[in-house]
Amino acid sequence: MELFWTLILSAIVLGLLLLLLHEHSSQYARMPPGPTPLPFIGNLLQLNSKALHESFMELKEKYGPVMTVHLGPMPLVVLVGFEVVHEALVQQADVFAGRAVPPLIKELTLDFGFVQSNGERWKQLRRFSLSTLRDFGMGRSRIEKWIQEEVKYLTNEFRKTKGSPCEPTPFLSRAVSNVICSIAFGQRFDYQDENFVKLLTLVDDSMHLFSKPITLLYNIFPALIKLIPGHFKKMLLNVNEIKQFTSAIIDKHKATLVSDSPRDFIDSFLIKMKQESKNPDTEFNYDNLSIIILDFLTAGTETTSTTLRYGLLILMKYPHIQEKVHKEIDMVIGRDRAPAMEDRRKMPYADAVFHEIQRFIDLLPLNVLHMTTKDTVFRGYTIPEGTVVVPMLHSVMFEKTKWATPDSFNPGHFLDENGCFKMSSSFMPFSTGKRKCAGEGLAMMELFLFFSTLLQNFSFRPIEDPANISLSPDSKLIIKILRPYKFMAIPR
Structure with missing residues (x-):
């Protein structure tokens, strides 16, 4: 009798498994x-x-x-x-x-923050973040002035090199990150500030770790996180150290908060937390704030600074293109004032070059x-x-039916037959739709002002024959990671 019931139970279990497999396969x-x-x-x-x-x-x-x-x-x-x-x-x-x-x-x-969240959390935090960034001038003159001020510090750092070979990554990362810090923290940091330098080192190291093939294996086979934890532990240590940096700043803001006078993004979020303190379903809490600031620092620093670094390398490989940008800057802006966003519509060639950089690098x-x-x-x-x-x-930015020479760097992709700037619907380095990058407006403003100001003040020269410059990235699994290089910033 016991054998009979064992067979019956086994048959039931087998039948259920087959039913589940059928439903899964039909699905x-x-x-x-x-x-x-x-x-x-x-x-x-x-x-x-x-x-x-x-x-x-x-x-x-x-x-x-x-x-x-x-x-x-x-x-x-x-x-x-x-x-x-x-x-x-x-x-x-x-x-x-x-x-x-x-x-x-x-x-x-x-799952905290809004970049990697879904549902109500994503809707609430994204809506608040976009609104707050606009309040602090994203895409407007207030942030434009911050960027113009920051790029002055950057040009001064390059002038200190006196035309000798230097590695641009530290300069560009610190300058771009300071724009994000001005919005998020209400302050910029000196380029030699030890804590600031350590923060950016952690961000850069995290991006390199994230671009390793073992990261792909972790995501395919999550059990490896526990079975082979070394890589994961390095990433977790970096994230926790970055969060310690931001938590200290959040604590300072909390101690000096004035509820009707927000100084920056953190203040605005803390005020919203107070307003929603009695809402049990609120998404405005320290965990979400911490990860949003982490996202600002990593995405806002790495993507824009890498684009700048990649772009300068391209302009050194093609010096005739750099020279044409120099001539347009001299004609429209001159040498005596800082470039402004209103100059962009009068600089179709430079604008086309800056857009083509973003398309071509395929970040x-x-x-x-x-x-x-x-x-x-x-x-x-x-x-x-x-x-x-x-x-x-990648398939959009290199589609053969949409671009004349997709595999070549060609500013003509963004110029019409009269030499006027033209936008392409296939230009989407920030993606498109409802999940389009929230920082697109800020990034485009940064790229135009940084590129145009640097090229107004310097000619960038490689330390090797331009023909030998390789534009191939060191890693291209998740985000393109560029190989380190040196250049000479020659004052104009």
Whole structure:
């Protein structure tokens, strides 16, 4: 009798498992086509773990612009090309507005902040952050003056080198970060401030760690975080040290807060916390504030400073382009006043060069991961709720049907037949749709003012033959990491 009941229970369990597997397989049966995955590892053997976007571009030739690729056991829907990326992120914005949070990020930030959150938390914090940034002048003259002031400090640092070879990363990182610090903390830091230098070292180190292939493995097989914890522990230590820096500043703000007179973003958030103190469902708490400031520092510093560093390298490789920008600056601005945003419309060539730099360097080739918010039908395929989506920015910025010479650096991509600036709908370094980067306005202002002021004051010369300059990044897994280089800033 005991054997009989054991057989019956086994049959029931087996039946339930088969039912679950059938439901799972039928749920994913109508998903986009893609390479056949192997058990456990998925399509990993068919992918370049150091440059996933290159593998996805190759697979697109066989499976089309909408395809399913498995990273380990996890299916990803990969969108390749402007048409499908725009259709998903703009025309079906609500469906594709979810944020897929990789396991490693979840371990480091616990879903706090708004960049890696979803639902009500994302809506409340993003709305507040955008409104507060606008209040403090994002895209307006107040922040423009902060940037103009900061770039004066930067040009002074380059003048101190007296034209001798120097490594630009520390200068550019400190200058760009000071703009973020002015908004978030209400203060800038001296370039030699030990705590400030340590903070930026931690941010830079974190980005390098995040771009290692083992980070991809952590996100595919989260168990490795505990089985091989060394890499993760380094990242966690960095994040905690950055949070210690920001927590000390938050504590100072709390002690000196004047409720009707916010000095910066932190003050505004603390005031909102007081206003919502009796709301049990409020998202305005110290955990969210800490991670928002962390996001400001990492994203706001690394992306813009890397773009500046990459751009100067490109201009040294193509000195004739640098010279044309110099001539336009001399003609429109001259040498006696600081460049201003109002100059931009009178400088079509320089504006085209600065836009082409952003397109060509392809800083975030995969974009930040999205996720479907509900079951949906997209181009005839059924995509279940919670599916990770990769709207590839690389495929948009290098699409052969949208750009005349996508693989070459060509400012003509942003100029019409009369030499006037023209924008392209395929220009989306900050992504598009509801998850578009909240700091786009600030970043574009920084890039124009930093580039134009530096080129007004200096000619940048390489320490090698321009023909030998390599524009290949050191890493291109998540974010492009540029190899260190030196240049000579020659006063004009």
